[in-house]
Amino acid sequence: xxxxxxxxxxxxxxxxxxxxxxxxxxxxxxxxxxxxxxxxxxxxxxxxxxxxxxxxxxxxxxxxxxxxxxxxxxxxxxxxxxxxxxxxxxxxxxxxxxxxxxxxxxxxxxxxxxxxxxxxxxxxxxxxxxxxxxxxxxxxxxxxxxxxxxxxxxxxxxxxxxxxxxxxxxxxxxxxxxxxxxxxxxxxxxxxxxxxxxxxxxxxxxxxxxxxxxxxxxxxxxxxxxxxxxxxxxxxxxxxxxxxxxxxxxxxxxxxxxxxxxxxxxxxxxxxxxxxxxxxxxxxxxxxxxxxxxxxxxxxxxxxxxxxxxxxxxxxxxxxxxxxxxxxxxxxxxxxxxxxxxxxxxxxxxxxxxxxxxxxxxxxxxxxxxxxxxxxxxxxxxxx
Amino acid sequence: xxxxxxxxxxxxxxxxxxxxxxxxxxxxxxxxxxxxxxxxxxxxxxxxxxxxxxxxxxxxxxxxxxxxxxxxxxxxxxxxxxxxxxxxxxxxxxxxxxxxxxxxxxxxxxxxxxxxxxxxxxxxxxxxxxxxxxxxxxxxxxxxxxxxxxxxxxxxxxxxxxxxxxxxxxxxxxxxxxxxxxxxxxxxxxxxxxxxxxxxxxxxxxxxxxxxxxxxxxxxxxxxxxxxxxxxxxxxxxxxxxxxxxxxxxxxxxxxxxxxxxxxxxxxxxxxxxxxxxxxxxxxxxxxxxxxxxxxxxxxxxxxxxxxxxxxxxxxxxxxxxx
Numbered sequence: 001x002x003x004x005x006x007x008x009x010x011x012x013x014x015x016x017x018x019x020x021x022x023x024x025x026x027x028x029x030x031x032x033x034x035x036x037x038x039x040x041x042x043x044x045x046x047x048x049x050x051x052x053x054x055x056x057x058x059x060x061x062x063x064x065x066x067x068x069x070x071x072x073x074x075x076x077x078x079x080x081x082x083x084x085x086x087x088x089x090x091x092x093x094x095x096x097x098x099x100x101x102x103x104x105x106x107x108x109x110x111x112x113x114x115x116x117x118x119x120x121x122x123x124x125x126x127x128x129x130x131x132x133x134x135x136x137x138x139x140x141x142x143x144x145x146x147x148x149x150x151x152x153x154x155x156x157x158x159x160x161x162x163x164x165x166x167x168x169x170x171x172x173x174x175x176x177x178x179x180x181x182x183x184x185x186x187x188x189x190x191x192x193x194x195x196x197x198x199x200x201x202x203x204x205x206x207x208x209x210x211x212x213x214x215x216x217x218x219x220x221x222x223x224x225x226x227x228x229x230x231x232x233x234x235x236x237x238x239x240x241x242x243x244x245x246x247x248x249x250x251x252x253x254x255x256x257x258x259x260x261x262x263x264x265x266x267x268x269x270x271x272x273x274x275x276x277x278x279x280x281x282x283x284x285x286x287x288x289x290x291x292x293x294x295x296x297x298x299x300x301x302x303x304x305x306x307x308x309x310x311x312x313x314x315x316x317x318x319x320x321x322x323x324x325x326x327x328x329x330x331x332x333x334x335x336x337x338x339x340x341x342x343x344x345x346x347x348x349x350x351x352x353x354x355x356x357x358x359x360x361x362x363x364x365x366x367x368x369x370x371x372x373x374x375x376x377x378x379x380x381x382x383x384x
Numbered sequence: 385x386x387x388x389x390x391x392x393x394x395x396x397x398x399x400x401x402x403x404x405x406x407x408x409x410x411x412x413x414x415x416x417x418x419x420x421x422x423x424x425x426x427x428x429x430x431x432x433x434x435x436x437x438x439x440x441x442x443x444x445x446x447x448x449x450x451x452x453x454x455x456x457x458x459x460x461x462x463x464x465x466x467x468x469x470x471x472x473x474x475x476x477x478x479x480x481x482x483x484x485x486x487x488x489x490x491x492x493x494x495x496x497x498x499x500x501x502x503x504x505x506x507x508x509x510x511x512x513x514x515x516x517x518x519x520x521x522x523x524x525x526x527x528x529x530x531x532x533x534x535x536x537x538x539x540x541x542x543x544x545x546x547x548x549x550x551x552x553x554x555x556x557x558x559x560x561x562x563x564x565x566x567x568x569x570x571x572x573x574x575x576x577x578x579x580x581x582x583x584x585x586x587x588x589x590x591x592x593x594x595x596x597x598x599x600x601x602x603x604x605x606x607x608x609x610x611x612x613x614x615x616x617x618x619x620x621x622x623x624x625x626x627x628x629x630x631x632x633x634x635x636x637x638x639x640x641x642x643x644x645x646x647x648x649x650x651x652x653x654x655x656x657x658x659x660x661x662x663x664x665x666x667x668x669x670x671x672x673x674x675x676x677x678x679x680x681x682x683x684x685x686x687x688x689x690x691x692x693x694x695x696x697x698x699x700x701x702x703x704x705x706x707x
Contacts, residue, residue, distance in 0.1 A: 004605050005574060009616035012701075020701065087697045261697070269693035276689050282678060285685030286636070289614075289629035291700045296613040314609075321606045371595070378598035381578050381605055 004313040004380030010299040016080055023084040026057065031090055038089025038348065040356055041259035043216075046093030046170060051125035054085075060099050061123030064107050069120030075305040079298070083254035089262045089352075093167065098122045100253070102129035102175055105246050106195070109234030114195065118173075130168045132176035132196065132220070133243065135161060140372045143187040143240065147178040147222065149194060155228040156180070156194060161221050168218040169205045171198055176222075177243050180236050191239035195231040196222070212358040245310070250367045252301040252315030257294045257322030259363055260329045263356050266349035267333055274337050283332045294322050313380020320373040323363040330356050390434070391441045397422055398449040407662050410452035411531035415500040420453040420472070428455065432462020437619040440564040444615065447568025447670075450662035452532060454497045456561035461505040464512040466551045471502040474517075476537060477554050483508045487541040488515055494673075498535030499523045503545075507554050514546040515539065528673075530665040558674035559631040560618055566634040566670050567615035570608040570641055573663045577604055577645045580652075591648070600644040607637035607644075623704025628684040635677035638667035 012020065030053060039045050054060050062078045064070025078099075085092050103122040106114055121127040138145045147160025158178060168174060174196055181190035198205065202225040208217040234242045264287060268275045275284065297318050304311040333353065341354040364370045401419045410416035423429060431439040439459050446455050460475045462468040476492035483489075488506060495504065504517045515521075520542035528534045578601055581592035591597045614630035642664040646653045653660040671677070688699055691707040698706040 002575065002578065002605075004602075005571065005608060007609055007613060009613070009620070011620060083701075265693050265696050268689070268696060272692075278682070281685030281689055282681050283685065284688050285628070285632060285681030285683065286677075288688050288696075288700060289632045289681060289684055290610075292617065292626075292629045292703065293610045293613045293633050295700060296617050297609055300613070317602065317606055317609060320602065321610075374599050374602045375595065377602045377605065378592075381574075381601055382582065382592075 002381050003311070004317050004377050007297055007300040007314060008303065010076075010296060010303045012076070012080065012299075016076060019077060020080050020084065023059070023081050027084060027088045027090060031088065036089075036091070038262055038352070039091065039093070040089070040262065040352065040359060041086045042092060042096050042255040043259070043359060044086075044089055044093055045091045046128070046167065047091035048094045048125065048128075050091050051095040053125075054081075054095070055123060055125035060095055060125050061103050061119065064103055064119055064123060068107065068115050069123035070103075070107075071123075075302040076299065079254065079302040083258065083295070086254055086258045087261050087265075094128050095122075095125050097131060097166070097171070098127055098129040101131075101246050101250055102173070105175065105193075105242070106233065108245070109193075109238075109242050110195075111230070113230060114233070118195070127173065128167070128171040130165050130171040130174040130198065132162045132165060132174040134164045136163055140369050142177065142243065143191070145177055145179060145191065147176060149178045149180050149192065149227065151180075152226070155226055155230075156232070158194065158196070158222045158225045158227055161219060163208065163217070163219050165205075165218045165220045166216055168198055168220050169207070169215070174198055174220070175233060175246075177239055180239075188240040190237060191243070192236045193233040193239045193242050194227045195233050196225065196227055200225045200227075202226075212355070244312075247368060248305075248310060248312050248315055251319040251373070252298055252311065254295070254298055256319045256367075257291065257298065257325055259323075259326045260333075260356050260360070261291070263333055263349070263352050264329060266347075266352055267337065270347050270349040271337065277336075280336050283336060287329055287332065290325055294318065294325065298322070313377050316368070316373040316376035316380070319367065320370050320377060323370065326363045327360050330360050387434075387438050387441070390438055391445050393426070394423075394428060394442055394445045395448070397426060397428075398445065398451055402449040402451050404659050404662070407450055407452055407659070408656075411527075414525070414527075414533050415497065416452045419451055423451075423453065423455065424472075429458045430462070430468040431455065431459050432468050436622060437616075440560065440615065440619045443561055443564035444568035444571075447565035447666070448572040450530075450569065450572075450659075450666055454501065456558075456565060457496050457501075459561060460554065460557055461503075463552045463557055464505050464507065464550050464554065465514070465546065465548055469503055469505065469514065472497070472500065473503045473505060474498055474501040475554065475558070476504050476506040477558075478506075481506055481508045481539070483511065483513055483544070483547070487543050488513055488520070488539045489541055491536055491538040493536045494526070494528070494534040495537050497533045498537045499525050499533055504537065506539075507550050510550050512546075512548050512550040513544045515542045515544055528669040530662075530669045532666075532669065555674055556622075556624065556627045559680065560622060560627050562670040562673050563611070563615045563618060563627075563630045563634045566638050566667055567608075567611040569663045569667050569670070570604075570611045570634075570637060573641060573645050573660070573667070574601075574604045574608040576660060576663070577601060577648050581648055584650075584652075597648055600648045604641045604644050604648075607641035610634075611637045617703070621703055621705065625684065625687065625699065625704040625707060628680040628687075629703070631675060632677045632680040632684060635671040635675075635680070638671040639677070642667050 149156035478492035481490040521537040618626040618630035
């Protein structure tokens with residue numbers, strides 16, 4: 001058996017197809033094309049009002065328990081809703097991180113008090129989360145985090161710097177991976193996760209300027225930030241294992257192969273003459289074939305999660321090829337459309353293309369670089 | 385979901401019979417009774433009677449073992465006629481064939497194992513015509529990239545044994561058989577290459593310890609996973625969309641994965657004595673049979689472009705049920 005090669009065939013059931021149809025008609029009614037500015041997959045804008053509408057449909061925190069405001073549904077149901085939102089370019093920015101990983105993490109490792117405090121609000125679309133993993137000296141090598149929490153009366157005093165924290169300036173909380181005991185021979189020991197209020201005293205947020213000019217990434221500096229014991233997530237010292245499982249939620253989903261989908265759809269919509277030549281047909285056929293098969297693999301990962309498995313190797317395998325494909329799609333479109341993109345173009349196609357060019361390098365970096373993912377996947381290829 | 389007992393039985397049978405030596409001998413002899421006869425006796429040649437996904441799962445097992453036998457042709461003949469054909473059978477498709485009151489005439493190139501089979505099902509103007517080969521055709525022997533017979537059969541007023549409407553589209557179903565075979569060969573090639581990289585030592589450690597080599601191993605696994613997903617999807621809904629997408633992907637994967645697998649194997653992979661070539665040469669052959677990646681991507685792209693932007697995502701999720 002080689003885990004990285006095991007993907008059970010996955011198709012949607014009648015109920016799941018009905019959910020898909022429901023989401024499609026919701027989007028056509030609530031968010032008709034031309035009435036909003038679509039985004040590129042999970043980088044789409046934040047819109048708390050839209051997130052609240054999704055919540056009222058029961059589409060946030062879908063796989064969380066009903067007793068915490070969730071809906072006791074499956075990872076596949078969440079997959080179905082997510083893929084429709086992403087391919088529509090819907091504004092998922094406000095709830096994305098909370099719905100995808102912070103909520104499931106709190107449900108899995110959190111205390112009863114934490115679950116009651118955070119999960120219902122996440123499910124109502126009233127809380128947004130950011131990710132507190134990366135640091136200046138800890139990118140791919142997360143075990144080298146230097147942010148440190150020291151025991152004080154009633155809690156922990158946290159000092160350190162987190163970087164690349166998407167939307168920290170407009171989110172409510174973030175889960176911070178930090179060191180709670182000295183570095184030992186096992187670098188993965190002594191790490192813990194804390195749920196930290198982004199408005200805490202001693203916490204400052206500064207924008208990191210990125211090449212696109214967008215305000216997206218932040219540096220979050222924690223100086224003697226007090227975190228009460230009640231906000232320690234899971235076990236002190238178990239942060240590495242918990243964080244690894246958090247990464248599994250981050251990987252293998254439709255956001256890893258849909259980031260440039262809308263560029264193609266908009267090309268077909270607004271420049272049909274570019275999308276119908278012989279070369280365009282070849283590009284389109286290759287892309288659609290790959291979306292079709294990647295989607296089946298990604299769906300298979302969601303089914304594995306529902307069956308209680310931990311498909312880390314498969315998720316890494318899918319994310320690695322999905323994100324490269326997102327970049328390939330863009331290159332192919334650029335090959336078809338002899339354009340000189342300008343900012344703030346009036347056509348959605350040109351605007352998305354402009355954004356995609358400037359953000360594409362991040363596709364194969366965010367959530368684990370492709371080099372790290374290959375290493376994770378390759379461990380799953382050895383015979384068990 | 386395919387029948388596990390069925391595929392497991394075939395896998396065990398082929399593990400016993402379809403050895404390195406048997407595949408080598410088949411290439412020299414042009415026929416492989418040591419593999420075919422036990423498969424035929426066990427009933428596997430009647431695979432067209434099985435549910436489609438089971439039949440394709442059997443072909444995937446055959447692909448894993450590089451089985452040098454016309455199992456795909458048995459399936460195609462059975463699907464064309466809606467019943468399995470007795471004995472050994474192959475399939476001929478050519479625009480140069482014609483059928484009139486005098487019988488079947490014309491030539492068909494690249495007929496798999498044409499020189500060796502008892503019967504040939506020729507497809508002429510949408511009709512499946514069964515002819516007995518031995519008495520009816522002049523044979524020019526050729527082989528494909530894998531050394532498997534792909535003969536030219538020349539018919540002159542051959543008497544048809546059966547004439548029936550062709551019950552399936554040979555080009556689509558033929559492509560589907562190649563997708564299933566390639567999915568199997570790619571999975572086997574992924575395992576073989578991972579094992580080799582774990583055993584082969586250079587600079588004092590297994591070459592699998594080098595990240596540059598690991599990248600090749602992962603890309604082969606990705607190609608194998610994509611081809612498997614494509615084969616499973618097309619087996620479930622064998623529509624025009626799914627077959628075109630699956631063959632385009634599997635053919636593309638065959639090119640990229642063989643390249644990476646050969647790179648990992650180094651010079652060893654170029655030798656006849658090591659079995660990588662049983663898989664890689666078949667992948668190169670199956671890649672182009674019944675249409676290569678460009679052909680099918682073009683077909684698919686034409687259909688998707690015609691359906692328009694509003695139906696693009698529905699086609700990705702729904703395939704031929706959507707467009």
